[in-house]
Amino acid sequence: MFKHLNKDLPSSVVVFFVALPLCLGIALASGAPLFAGVIAGIIGGIVVGSISGSSVGVSGPAAGLAVIVLSAIASLGKYEYFLVAVVIGGAIQILLGILKAGVIGYYFPSSVIKGMLAGIGIIIFLKQFSVAFGLPDSYDFFHYSIKVMIDNIILAWGGLSIGTLSITLISIGIMLFxxxxxxxxxxxxxxxxxPLVAVIAGILYKLFIEDDSVFGIADSNLVSVPVPSSFSDFITQFTFPDFSIITSTEVWVVGFTIAVVASLETLLSVEATDKLDPRKRVTPTNRELIAQGTGNMLSGFIxxxxxxxxxxxxxxxxxxxxxxxxxxxLHAVWLLLAVVFIPDLLNLIPLAVLAGVLFIVGYKLAKPSLFVKMFKLGKTQFLPFMVTVTGIVLSDLLTGIGLGLVVGLIVILINSYKNSHFLNVEDKTGDGKLVKMTFAEEVTFFNKGAILKSLNDIASHSNVEIDIRKSKYLDYDILEILEDFKTKAKNRDIYITIISDRGKFENPDSYQKFFNLKSNY
Known part of the structure; x- marks a missing residue:
């Protein structure tokens, strides 16, 4: 592990500077103590990093979970109760790893995953407006009631902090440039x-602009992490879970939600990181779930x-x-040293800078070009994507993902219904019509309706060729339909030929041979 210290050491410093504002910003977006984001960053680096089999993956608090955390703290009523859910979620992740559920991420449609990230991005973006304007959280600019929105916009003019808004715009401008x-x-x-440059600019702004000037920033709009007088004092400032809620169904639901979403985000990130790794190393996903679960249990405990x-x-x-x-x-070690030795410097960072960082994060997750791209991919991709986004923004994360999965499944069923077979009807002088039906590679019970309708629509006195040479799998239900059609065909004077890799079966006698073989399909 120390073989490439000359590369890993400078890289760890860069990751530290990226992680610090994100740890604080995600905690802000989650409605949790800012110190909680730093704790997660430290554990994600040291504990998860040590157990994980990933060589270049970095763990910590994720923007994708901010919405869940925000709503869970509100619904459970106390942060200490929420920590119990984090511990439960970690335990479930360890169980998933032991059960080798590391492939779970591959069973979610890409459109739903992209919709999940875009929906999270929109919510993160919208939730930062109060912070960016220096207003209390009660100013909800995007309430679903039009009257509440208008009232809050009018009230906001009276409480607007010019200094806070200025540093928000400066921070965004720096990061974009x-x-x-x-x-x-x-x-x-x-x-x-x-983001590091934006943080430094925010600290300098706070130091050189007078608090009582029109461009000043109030202390209430600054980062607030504990300032320990000693290392032992630092240890006493951790928050611990209140397990009196352990029998509540709600805390278990939140824990399960955290486990599923955190595992999904991790597995997607692992897949993306492995692709970015120049050495193309492959991360063992089951081990990664165990590492993440261990980290989450410890994070929840402290x-x-x-x-x-x-x-x-x-x-x-x-x-x-x-x-x-x-x-x-090492990046987590630098985080630990920062909160122990320079917390006063951290407390000079305006919250508006973190809001600016989250504006950029939210925009990148839900940028307009993504919506355009999904639209161009067609309705089979766009519909599940938009349903997921809308469900998350108007309801909650699980509802949005669930609705997206349902729509995705419906799209698959419709496509399967349409694509089970190809039907071609030719006129054949004197002998009626020649109907050629070519089956798809896989034909299952989903296709029963389409195939049955096509067979029933065949006119009497027709010649029917059913080509199954491309079919790798024929469901037993389909074979039963064909066998039933054999009886109907006799009554309607329809002559049937089945073309198979095993031979060409024509009625009346040889046709039966095909059905004697059907158990092998």
Missing amino acids: WSSVLEKKHHFFKVVPG GGLPITQVIVRSSANIQSGGRTKLSGI
Whole structure:
């Protein structure tokens, strides 16, 4: 692990600078203590990084779970109760890893996954407006009641903080200019992340602008992490779960939700990270679930947010030249040292800077070009995508994913219904019509309706050729339909030929031979 220290050490510093604002920003978006995001980042790096089989993946608090955390804390009523759900979620993840459920991510349609990320991005984006304007959370600019929205917009003018809004715009401007212009100019600007520059700009703004000026930032709009007087004092500031709620059904539902979504996000990130890895190393997914579950249990026990492997930090690690898991572990060590030794400096960061970071994160997850791309892919991709997005934004994450999966399944059934066979009807002078029916590669009971309708629509006195040479699998239900049609065909003077790799079966006698063989299909 120390073989490539010359590469992993500088990479870990870059990942630290990327992770710090994201840890704080995701905690802010989750409605959790900011310190909880740092705890998750530390455990994600040291604990998960040590157990995981991923060489370049970096774990920590994920933006994709912010919506779940926000609603779960509100519904459970206390952060200590929510921590119980995190512990439960971690235990379920370990169980999933032991049961070798690492392939679960491959069973979710791509359109639903993209819809999930886009829906999360929209919610993250919308939830930052109060922070960006320096207003209390009660100012909901996007309430589903038009009257409440208008009332809050009117009230917001009176409580608007010019300084907070200014640093929000400055932070967004720095990050956009950094990524779209400067990173293309020199490698240095790729090594030093834009969010870090935005954080430094926010600290300088706070230091040099008077608090009582019109452009000042109130202390209530700054990051607030505990400032320990000693390391032992630092230890006492962790939050611990209240297990008195362990018998509640609701906390188990939240725990199961965290386990499923965190596992899904991790597996998707693993797949993406392995593709980005220049050495194309493959991460063992079952071991990754066990590592993530262990990290989540520990994070829940000491007051941290849920953890997943995160593509933003992982890609930063790869781009910075990280070679082994030491880079991810060291970035967490730097996080730990920062909250122990320089918490006063962290407390100079305006919350508006973190809101700016989350604006960019939310936009990247739900950028308009993604919607255009999904639309161009056709309704089979666009419909599940949009249903998932709408369900998440208007309801909650599980509802949105569930609705998207249902629509995706309906689309599959419709396509299967349509594509079970090809039917061609030719006129044949004197001998009636020649009907050629070619079956698809796989024909299952989903196709019964379409095939039965086509057979029933065949006119009397026709010659029917059923070609199954392309078929790798014929469901027994389909064979029964064909056998039933044999009887109907006699009554309607329809002559049937079945063309198979096993031979050509024509009625009346040889046709029966095919059905004697059907158990082998």
